[in-house]
Amino acid sequence: MGFFDLFRREEDIAKADKLVLDDEPQPEDDAEFEDEEPDAKEAPVDRAEAGPFDDGEDAGDGAFVDLGALRVPAQQGLALRLEMEDKTQRVVAVALDLEGSTIQVQAFAAPRSAGLWADVRRQLADQLGKQGGTAKEEQHAIGTALRTAVPVVAGGAPERQVVFLGVDGPRWFLRGVVTGEATVDEEKLEQLIKLFRGIIVVRGDKPVPPRDLLPLTMPQAMADQLQQAAAQRANPDAS
Template identity: 45%
Template sequence: MFGRRRKGSEETVDRLDDGVTSEELAQDGESGTDAAGASAEGSAGLPPGPRPDGPWDISEVRDPGEGRVDLGGIFVPGVEGMELRVEVAGDAIVAATLVLRDSAVQLQAFAAPKREGIWREVRDEIAGGITQQGGVVDEVEGPLGWELRAQVPVQLPDGTNGVQLVRFVGVDGPRWFLRGVISGQGAVQPDTAGLLEQIFQDTVVVRGDSPMAPRDPIVLKLPDDAQMMPDGVQQDEAEGSRFAGGVDRLQRGPEISEVR
C-alpha cells in the first residue's frame, strides 16, 4: 500500500476526498506560466483519463458477476486453471493475486480523489522506494499505459543476493485507483503477459458511496465458493477446486514493492 502524506492544515484535511494537498493550495495563486508547466504530460493533478478498454467502474457494467469472481471491492475475470490467493492487513482482505502457470498479477484497489488521478504520483513513490533499496526502475509506456518495470533486490533461497523482475501497472478511475503487480514470466518477458493484462483490464471496481480518504484500500471479501487450502497443498491436489489459497496461505512476494 502507499504512504499517505500528512496534511499541513485543517482545510487540507477537510478536503481529503478532493485530493487537494498543501502544495496545491500554495500554488493556487501562481502565474499562468507555472500552471501551464504543471499541466505538462505526465504531471500529477490531472483528472483520470478515459478507459475505453477498462478496468471498469461498477456503474459501467451491466452484469459484473458474469464471467467474473465476486471479491466484494472488485470483480476479477475467472480464467480456467487460475489460482486465486488473497492477502490481508489486520483482519481485512486488501489484495488478490491471480496465478496462471508461471506468472501472477496482484490486484489492489484504492480510494482516490474525485477530480484527479494519482497514478503518476504513485509511480514516483514506488520508483523512489525501489531505488532506495538499490533496485533499478524503468518507466515505459506499455499495453496498459505508463508502467514501471523494476529489478527489485531480493535474497535468494541459498542466501545469495539476486533481483526479482516486477511490472507495476495502474489505472485511475472515478474515485478509485487500481494497481496491478505482474511477476514471474509475465515480468521477465512482458510480451507473454497478454492474458494477465486482459484480466487487469476486465476487472470491475466497486468503490461504494462511503466517504474514504484517498489511498485507503477498498476492502475485499472471499468469494462465496472459495475453498480454503492449508499451506503446502499444491494446486493439482485441490481436487478440481476453482480456487486454492486463501487467508491460510498468504503469498506476499509481490508486496516487496510496498512504499510506507
C-alpha cells in the same frame, strides 16, 4: 490447484495495504493538492469500453468473482488467492495466478479530480533507488507501466523483476503488481494486462479517504472451505 487458494505470507502482506513501499505520510483529501499542481488522471482512452471498469459500466456477460471492491473475471486456468493480515483477518489484496505468472491487484480510493498513478510511480522509483533497485517507465496499451528490478536482500544486487501497473478511475485507483514469467515474457505480460483490464472496481458511496484501500471481502465458497478446514484441524479423527 482449485480456483480459490487462500494464503498468508507476512513478507508479502506487511505493506500490502500501502500504495508505496515507504511510510511517508500520504495526502488525505483534495485539499492536500491546493499548494501544488495535481497530477492528471492516467487511464486508457478506451477505459470505459475496455476496462478496467467502474461499477455500472458494461463489462460484458462473462462470469465474475465478487470480492467486494473488486470483481474479477473468471477464466480457464486462473487461480485466485487472497492475501490477509493474520492479526485482523482483513483481506488486503487478491493475487491472480495464470500460466507461471502472478498479478497482485488492489483498489484504492482516489480524489475526484487528481490522479494518483504518476505520484505512486515517482515514490516507488525513489524508494527502490534508495534500496539499490532500478525503475524504468514503459508504455503499453493500458498506459505507463513501471518496470523495476528489486533487491532480493537489502543492499544486494537487483535480481527480482517486478512490473507495476496503474489506472486512475472515477474516484478510485487500481494497482497491479506483476511477478513471475510475465516480467520477462512480453506475451504473458500482455495476457495479464488483459486480465487486469477485465476487472470491475466497485467504489461505493461510502466516504473513504484518498489512498485508503477499498475493502475486499471473501467469497462464500472460500469462506466455506476455510470453515471446513478449521473443523478438520479441530477434530482430525472425525469421519
